[in-house]
Amino acid sequence: MASASSIAGTIASRLAQAVVVVAIVTTIVFVLIHLAPGDPFTSAMDNPNVTEAVRARWRAMYGLDQPLWIQYVRYLANVARGNFGWSFSMHRPVLNVLKDALPNTLLLTGTALVLGFAGGIGIAVIQATRPGSVVDRALGAGSMFFYAMPDFWLALMMMMIFAYWFPLFPVAGSVDPVMHEFMSPMGGLLDRLRHLVLPAVTLALLSGAAVARYQRAELLRVLPDDYVRTARAKGVGESRVMLVHVLRNALLPIVSLLGLSLPVLFTGAVFVERVFAWPGMGWTILNAVGTRDYPLVTAGVIVAAATVTLGSLAADLLYAVVDPRIRGH
Amino acid sequence: MRAHWTHQVMRRATIACVVLLAIVVVAVLAPVFSPYDPIAQPDIIGLKNLAPSLSHPFGTDSYSRDVLSRCIYGARISLSVAALATTIAITLGTLYGAIAGYVGGITDTIMMRIVDAALAIPRVLLLIAILALWNGLPLWLLVVVLGGTGWFGLSRMVRAQVLSLRELDFVTAARAVGASGPRILLRHILPNVVPTIIVAATLGIGHVIILEAGLSYLGLGVQPPAASWGSIIQDGADQLGSAWWISLFPGLLIVTTAIACNSLGDALRSALDPRESSVAMAELDS
Numbered sequence: 001m002a003s004a005s006s007i008a009g010t011i012a013s014r015l016a017q018a019v020v021v022v023a024i025v026t027t028i029v030f031v032l033i034h035l036a037p038g039d040p041f042t043s044a045m046d047n048p049n050v051t052e053a054v055r056a057r058w059r060a061m062y063g064l065d066q067p068l069w070i071q072y073v074r075y076l077a078n079v080a081r082g083n084f085g086w087s088f089s090m091h092r093p094v095l096n097v098l099k100d101a102l103p104n105t106l107l108l109t110g111t112a113l114v115l116g117f118a119g120g121i122g123i124a125v126i127q128a129t130r131p132g133s134v135v136d137r138a139l140g141a142g143s144m145f146f147y148a149m150p151d152f153w154l155a156l157m158m159m160m161i162f163a164y165w166f167p168l169f170p171v172a173g174s175v176d177p178v179m180h181e182f183m184s185p186m187g188g189l190l191d192r193l194r195h196l197v198l199p200a201v202t203l204a205l206l207s208g209a210a211v212a213r214y215q216r217a218e219l220l221r222v223l224p225d226d227y228v229r230t231a232r233a234k235g236v237g238e239s240r241v242m243l244v245h246v247l248r249n250a251l252l253p254i255v256s257l258l259g260l261s262l263p264v265l266f267t268g269a270v271f272v273e274r275v276f277a278w279p280g281m282g283w284t285i286l287n288a289v290g291t292r293d294y295p296l297v298t299a300g301v302i303v304a305a306a307t308v309t310l311g312s313l314a315a316d317l318l319y320a321v322v323d324p325r326i327r328g329h
Numbered sequence: 330m331r332a333h334w335t336h337q338v339m340r341r342a343t344i345a346c347v348v349l350l351a352i353v354v355v356a357v358l359a360p361v362f363s364p365y366d367p368i369a370q371p372d373i374i375g376l377k378n379l380a381p382s383l384s385h386p387f388g389t390d391s392y393s394r395d396v397l398s399r400c401i402y403g404a405r406i407s408l409s410v411a412a413l414a415t416t417i418a419i420t421l422g423t424l425y426g427a428i429a430g431y432v433g434g435i436t437d438t439i440m441m442r443i444v445d446a447a448l449a450i451p452r453v454l455l456l457i458a459i460l461a462l463w464n465g466l467p468l469w470l471l472v473v474v475l476g477g478t479g480w481f482g483l484s485r486m487v488r489a490q491v492l493s494l495r496e497l498d499f500v501t502a503a504r505a506v507g508a509s510g511p512r513i514l515l516r517h518i519l520p521n522v523v524p525t526i527i528v529a530a531t532l533g534i535g536h537v538i539i540l541e542a543g544l545s546y547l548g549l550g551v552q553p554p555a556a557s558w559g560s561i562i563q564d565g566a567d568q569l570g571s572a573w574w575i576s577l578f579p580g581l582l583i584v585t586t587a588i589a590c591n592s593l594g595d596a597l598r599s600a601l602d603p604r605e606s607s608v609a610m611a612e613l614d615s
Contacts, residue, residue: 017445020442020446021442021445021449022443022446022449024445024446024447025446025450028446028447028450028455029458032458032459032462035462036462036463039464048428059583060446067543074517079561092615126444144588144591144592145584145588148535148539148541148587148588148591149539149547149580149584150539150559150580150583150584150587151543152541152543152546152562153546153562153580153583153584154541156562156566156569156576156580157577157580159569160569160570160573160577161575164569164570164573189595201613203365208435221524225494234429239515263448263449263451263452264451266451266498267451267452267453267454270453271452271453271546274547276479285454285457286547286587289461289547290462292464294461294462295411297457297462298458298459300452300454301455301457301458302452304450304451305449305450305451305454307448307522308450308451310451312449
């Protein structure tokens with residue numbers, strides 16, 4: 001089948017592009033590390049008892065005395081094999097630290113993505129049904145409000161209201177630090193869900209506001225089209241026109257917004273994880289910043305960029321599946 | 330180019346301008362408007378963490394400093410950092426995109442792949458990495474770093490416009506008359522990109538205010554005792570349960586400013602180019 005092979009071709013070329021992008025990201029990170037003042041042995045082991053000769057031997061052991069291009073090739077080769085080095089602060093390989101953190105971030109961002117897109121599209125449909133009405137304006141003001149909000153501040157305010165003023169949810173963490181071990185499987189799951197609510201809803205409000213704004217504009221753009229008038233003329237009910245005819249055609253930009261919103265979601269997760277001490281990628285990277293654990297910081301940035309790239313790749317492919325017109329490209 | 334100012338767009342832009350102007354005036358005239366010295370610690374025990382009252386409308390923080398005065402002086406730093414960083418970003422993005430689009434070919438491909446890669450790194454993570462590696466940057470370098478990481482989305486849009494503009498008849502005509510490449514780019518093509526640049530700048534300022542606040546909240550941005558709105562929120566972040574006012578008010582100021590910038594940007598966009606795709610503008614956010 002022609003269309004199947006063209007989809008395979010699209011996947012192959014976009015995958016190749018994604019690899020190039022991740023390679024360039026790795027290069028940027030490598031350049032940053034080497035532009036920064038000092039190396040691991042000037043700052044991390046700055047001890048007058050360690051002589052310069054010993055430091056030189058350490059540098060030789062870690063290959064830091066080699067020409068820059070050899071170091072660069074080695075770095076690329078190591079990253080390609082998933083070897084990100086040793087985390088000084090966690091005393092274990094960086095890869096293992098990130099392996100523990102990534103699922104937590106995916107759980108948080110995944111939940112927020114579903115809630116945010118479902119809520120955002122729902123709100124946009126309500127708005128577009130009666131453009132200019134009081135409901136439309138109120139919801140529009142609401143989404144504008146959340147759209148302009150700093151992620152960390154919304155997280156702090158959610159914590160202030162729903163954990164301090166009305167203690168409905170736990171202040172921080174992903175599980176109860178003491179009791180979780182002793183809970184039944186069901187109780188343990190509930191404990192996790194209770195901890196997930198505030199961070200996930202915070203992120204969902206932020207992404208849902210953006211989705212609602214764009215989706216409303218798209219719906220209003222499609223509404224005057226001829227086929228909408230045709231459907232109405234056929235006697236199709238107003239809610240069916242909205243949900244079947246208009247929404248389906250206005251969903252296309254949402255799919256591309258999905259790809260675009262991934263970096264935003266990841267960024268939001270960094271702050272939300274920090275505020276709620278949610279042990280994901282952002283929390284791990286920020287802790288690594290605090291302890292000057294550079295291998296962990298840089299690896300975190302590379303892995304986050306790779307995740308975002310793969311996510312936008314998935315969104316592009318989804319777009320090709322949803323919109324037959326795009327397949328040739 | 331013809332602007333499309335509908336009544337509603339006009340009204341929204343006016344309100345946004347008035348709000349922004351008011352904030353800028355208060356920031357510039359900070360000594361006139363602020364009731365107290367923003368860094369004075371009059372009585373660290375007796376006047377500590379006072380709830381909002383008539384004498385301290387925004388309350389006091391844990392060093393007994395007046396939060397309202399700190400917010401007014403903080404506006405100076407938040408606004409000027411954002412304005413300067415956006416200026417840098419706009420300049421870089423326009424030049425880079427214009428050159429890539431005008432030169433074309435393999436140069437264009439390489440330049441745009443680099444932008445793709447840069448866009449793949451979430452900006453905050455890139456900034457965190459840079460600010461962590463160079464610990465405690467002075468304010469002007471923070472501005473440079475914020476500006477230097479904020480032009481990727483714009484460069485893509487400028488390139489796309491230059492790419493289509495350079496095929497138009499008036500460019501061919503300029504070339505036929507013997508105008509040089511740089512002259513065609515600067516005098517004939519770039520003026521047509523100005524609406525995009527203005528919209529990007531307006532939206533960018535609101536964005537950088539939020540970004541700088543986040544970095545300052547993490548302790549990576551503005552270094553104390555200087556304070557931006559973000560660092561004041563950070564001051565209160567550990568005492569949300571007891572002294573909520575420290576974090577609440579500067580955050581409201583950020584939201585107000587950002588809403589004003591976004592509305593003005595939206596209004597300008599719909600006035601200058603009603604057909605601009607909303608998704609394309611979403612790229613400017615990253």
